[in-house]
Amino acid sequence: MSTTSNMLYTLEKLKQRIKTIENLRYRDQIELNPFWVLEDHEKEIHPAIPQSSLWEKKSIGYKWSGYDTYLWIKYDEIHLPKTFQNKKVLAYFDFGKHVGDGNNEGFESLAFLNHLPYQAIDANHQELFIPKDFYHKPITLAFRLWSGLTGGHGNKPVHHEVKTSFLCWLDEDVDDLYYTSLAIWETIEVLKMNDPNHEHISQLTELLDRSYLLIDWNLEYQNNQLFYQSLADANNHLNSGLSLYDKKSSINVFCIGHTHIDVAWLWQLKHTREKVIRSFSTVQRLMEMYPEYKFMHTTPQIYENLKLDDPAIYQFIKEQVKKGNWEIEGSMWVEADCNLTSGESLVRQILYGKNFFKKEFGVDTKVLWLPDVFGYSWALPQILKLSEIQTFMTTKISWNEVNQIPHDTFMWKGIDGSEILTHFLTTPWKYQAKDNFYSGYNAILAPFTIDGAWRKYQDKDLNQDILISYGFGDGGGGVTREMLEMRRRMDRIPGLPNVKTTTINEYFDKLHQTVKQKNHLLSKWDGELYFEYHRGTYTTQAKVKKFNRMLECLYRQVELLSVNAYLIASNSFIYPKTSLDIGWKKMMTNQFHDIIPGSSITEVYEDAHRDYEKAYSIGKKALEDASNQLIEQSNHDLTVYNDASWMRSDIVFVPTKSMLSFYDNKLKIQSQKINDGYLIFVRDIQPLSFKQLTMKEENELTKTTVFKYSDLSLKTPYYQVLFDSSFRIESLFDIENDRFVSVEGHKMNELQIFEDKPLTYDAWNIDIFYQEKKTTVDKLVSSEVIENGPVVFILKNIYEYQDSIISQQIIFYANQRRIDFNTHVDWHAKKQMLKVAFPVNIRTTKATYDIQFGNVERPNHWNTSWDWAKFEVVGHQWADLSEGNYGVSLLNDSKYGYDIKENVMRLTLLRSTTYPDPKADIGEHDFIYSLYPHHGTWKEANTQHHAWNVNQPLIPVFGKTNESDCSLFKFNMDSIVVDAIKKAEHDDSIILRFHEYKGNRGKLEIESDYTILSYQEVNLLENELSAWINHHVIKTTINPYEIKTFKIKMKK
Known part of the structure; x- marks a missing residue:
């Protein structure tokens, strides 16, 4: 750009003139x-x-x-x-x-x-x-x-x-002049920022300036007709001059109209239904005006409500889908959180989502579109491949605090080795700094966006075509007329990439072809995509997370027992698919990425709790209905159900006020009377089967114990425990393995309070500097032994912290190594975080965490910036530190935020954020965490089994069954977890889904004490992968962390 032009303030003048004509239109x-x-x-x-x-x-x-x-x-x-x-x-x-x-x-x-x-x-x-x-x-x-x-x-x-x-x-001439001028002026600004000597800067500036010199501003308030004619002359000159440029660019920016509508966030679900109507009606008007306009939207949950709320718009959408103007994509029921949601729930998100789109629009979706979720489980690639999804798209990971993922187009390799083509949007925030790698999904179509998206893209050698989703979003709104006008003009302006409209599938089909041709340039990422931000979402709104975990476990049990009932009483029992679908949809809706993470307003969680209560009622009734078919009433019998795929021995709580003794095949069972019932230890329950017990009335209780307690010292069959004066564990010695679990000079089960004031995003973030200020909870109000018998020893401690009360029962067992900490908290802190810490005597550089369909190893040290960033990570039911022959697992029933560094195992229990919900987590909470020291590694010690016992206790029902010791399915490998047993979606077959979780490979055989007639392997959508095989034993091979699903015909 010339010095003369600078001295004359040409661009400043043009900016003012363009602003002036905006209203003259x-x-x-x-x-x-x-x-x-x-x-x-x-x-x-x-x-x-x-x-x-x-x-x-x-x-x-x-x-x-x-x-x-x-x-x-x-x-x-x-x-x-x-x-x-x-x-x-x-x-x-x-x-x-x-x-x-x-x-x-x-x-x-x-x-x-x-x-x-x-x-x-x-x-x-x-x-x-x-x-x-x-x-x-x-x-x-x-x-x-x-x-x-x-x-x-x-x-x-x-x-x-x-x-x-x-x-x-x-005035269409002035409108054209305004948008063309705006597009050129903004292009000049972008070119100046990137290269002040760019050849097109002076050319475009001169063209724009000469065009505006044709406007007779003296007539602006005099002769209206002649003034507007001068505006039309300027517009003709500008467009004629622009048409002389031969735009040559090998770079293509493909644009799809979009509006990100959060199912709930700073508004409730009911408000979203209206936002959808407003946003989609605007799409309708713009499509009438701009025939090239293509629009895409995800989320079947939104479409299902729209079908009820506004049938006319819904019908318009169906017509536009057929014409190819409105694209249906995305695959999940809602854009779900992928940290906290279980593996089976993620499967159902896609199953329900794809089935809805296929039924309503005749569309088989091929893309998982998750621009705004807060982390990406290593299980996702396998889930997607088995759900017939070809491509994964996100952008939120660009918000990483420290480390940038080094590619934007790559193959993501999952926990089992499955690979999925993954693409990140690179759309810059408007006017952000050049060195900032944040990207967004609500693009405003402007030269800065078009140029910036290409400049930020990291895989230019591989691919010269990038994607932008444009339109205002989060709360909806979508594309504007200005965006559509600007796109038309930017496609003509030299110095910018080509700017084309597209559909998601057109773009990704082309991308697949490109990477196939340039496969040698395609990079691979093997591991989880950990999001270095929003780590507080593993913990905020604890009640929602607990409800979700509870319902995921409940619905698994309901489906399993309903299949049992269907096979045994098919003439009188109707599998409750309709009601379960209602419950699943409520559960899945609340797995949305701003509900279950805890980042919404107060009213959203009031709605969520009502939904959870409804889903719970549906599940409990279905469980009772199935149980009534399987178990006959009897005053002298107790049936216990094992829903795990392995033989199980565990504690059962039997609610009764009577004085009873319990027998297994005439052998008296160890039992202990407590306030509201009995705790009994039941041994060797076959996998996926019932065990029949009998009960007899007793006149008096026999009081015995295997525990020795005095003066802050406790000896159990497994441990020698020493407490300090606040009843934290000062010393924990493993008698059986002749070693200390604890670390000298450090307390175990130490409740720690941290100042929790992140820089931004209160409910979302935990910042690493929280560790600078720590307080321990040591104000003991009372301590008493409430149970000491042949089954358990329970020590109850009550603590005060400011206005909060923490009441905890520490439970030691006579027949198992697990130590439970049943905790009740009446929480009234603000901007504070509660953790529990267990320093352990283990030497290892890595910790293992339970995730969906498997587990992941993460560093137990601070070596690199990538390790530092993982100062708070997500885990599901357990985490473990193991040496070669010994380890310690930390289990839980409803928590997700772990913090394990330098052999200190910490679990985040509660936060108390004030935005966007000022009432977040205030009130009463009940949860369990457990310590499980073990011989061998977590695999040898079956940590998964013990975490299962915490989350899915054995189910006792008063009555008797004819199905005692009959396993629905039995496996010849000990590393199998059954994820679902349900009726098939579209016929009367049974669906069996399981995964391998120890990283083992082998030949697997599955038998049943019922009669298998035939089977075929299917994918997660229940579409066939093999032909039907007529045999009573299912034979297959399984690979490390592989998910398998079979459709089975069984004799009823």
Whole structure:
């Protein structure tokens, strides 16, 4: 760019001129004033315009406010002037406060044209074009306005003002001049930022300047016709000059319209249903105006509600899907969290999602589209491959705090060796620093975005085609007319990549072809995609996480027992698929990536708890119905069910006030009377089977114990334990293995409090500096031995911390090595985090964590920046530190945040964030964590089995069964976990799904004490992978961490 141009402030002048003509596009403005308003107190989802005598007349400047408040505004009997008849007529509205870009806060409204829903009017969509067939008739415009919420800043009213409403016609020459000028000016700015000597800077600046010199600004307020003619002349000169450039670029930016609509976040599920209607109605209007416009949206849950709420828009979508304008993709029921959600739940997310899209739209989705989730399980590649998904897309991982994943297009290798083509969007945040590798998924189509997305892309040698999803999002809104106009122009401007429209499948089909041709340049990532941010989401909103874990376990049991009942009593028992589907959908909806992580407002969790209660009621009734088919009432019998795929010996709690003794084949069972029942130790229950016990009344209790306790010292059959004065474990000696589990000078089961004030994203983040300030919970209120008998020893301790009470029962067992810490917390802290710490006498450089369909090893040290970043990680039911011949596992029933470094095992129990939910985690909590010291490694010691016992206790039912000791399925390998036994989706076959979890390979045989007639291997969608085999034993091979699913026909 020349020195003369700089001295003359050419670009500054042009920027001002472009801003001036922005409003000149709207010709012959007629103010729409007054208007009528009516408060809407019903808050129904998508109501019609109300018929009421309470409408009030108001004028421009009218102020309205509220928190989750609705207001109707109506303009009656609008007649277009005759001078508008051959023009492009629009109405323009500004109704309220604008906050941010993506309808996260601020007003939103749905416009009704002559009483029919028409489009959204919000901060980013203020034009409403009148269809030509309305030009000769009276027009009524009505708007249902929503005040919005305050995004977790308390229930404060949001204040709005009706600032503007007018009717006009659009001068298409000036509109064209405005957008073309804006696109060129912004391109020049981008080129200057990247290369001040770029050849196109001076060319484009000169073209734009010479065009604007043709505008006779002296006539702006004098001769309207001649002034607008000079604007048209400038536009012709600009477009003629631009057409002379031969744009040559080998880079293609493919664009798909999109609006990210969080199922819930700073708003509730009910608000999302209205956001969807507003956003999708806007898509409809824009598609009528721009035939090249392609739009994509995920989330079957959203479409299912839309089908009920607005059948007309739903039908429009189905028509556009057939035409190829509206793309159905994404695959999951909701865009689910992939850290906390179990493996089987992830399978169901895709199964329900793909089945819905296939049934409703005839579309078989091929992409998992998860732009905004907070981490990516190593199990995902295998899940996707077995669900007929070819490509995985995300972008949130670009928010990593420290380390950047070194590729944006690569093969991601999963826990079992499955590979999935993975692609990251590289769209920059608007005006972000050049060295910032953050990317987004709500692109604004502008030269900065187009240029920046290519510059940020790390695999330029492999691929010259990148993808942008554009449109305002999070709270919906979507694409604007400006974005569509800018795309048309950017595709013509030299110095920028080519800018094309696409569909997701067109883009990824092309990408697959590209990487196939350049496979030698395609990189591979083998391991989890750990997100170095939002680590607090493993813990925040603990009750939601506990409910989810409980329901995942419950629904597995329900399906399994329902299959049992179906096989045994097929004439009288109906498998409860309809009700289970309702429960699964409620569970899956709340696995959305802003609900289960704990990052939503108070009202979202009130809704979630109601959903969970409903799902729980459905599950419990189905469990009772199945049990009633399998177990006959009897006053002298007790049936215990083992839902695990291995033989099991464990404690059973029997609720009863009677004095009883228990027998297994006439052999008396060890039992211990406690306040509200008995604890009995039941041995050797066959896998997936019932065990029949008998009960006899007793006149007196026999009091015996195997535990010796005095003066802070306890001896159990397995351990010598020494407590300190606050009843933390000062010393833990393993008698059987003749070694200390504890570390001298360090306390075990130490409850630790940390100041928890992250820099940003309160509910989401834990920042590493939290470790600088630690307080221990040591104010002991009371301690007492509440049980000491032949089965258990229980020590109850109560602590105070500020306004919070922690009550804990430490349980030692006579017949197993596990030590349980049953904990009740009445939590009232703010901005503080509760952890429990177990320093252990183990030497190893890595820890192992339970994840979906397997486990992952992570560093037990701080060697590299990648290790530092993993200062808080996610695990499911257990984590372990093992040497060659000894180890310690830390188990839990509802926690996910682990912190294991330098042989200190810590579990994060509670947080107390204040944004966006100021009430987060305040109140009462019940949870269990357990310590399991063991001989050998976690594999040899079967840590998985002991974690299962904590999460899925043996099920006792009063009554007797004829199915005692009959295993539904038995496996000849000890490293198999059964994930699901259910009825098939589309026929009467039985689905058996399991995975290998120890990293073993071998020949597997599966038998049943019922009769297997035939079987075939299927994928996670229950589509066949092999032919049917007629045999009573299932024979297959299994690889390390492999998921297998079989469809089985069984004799009923």
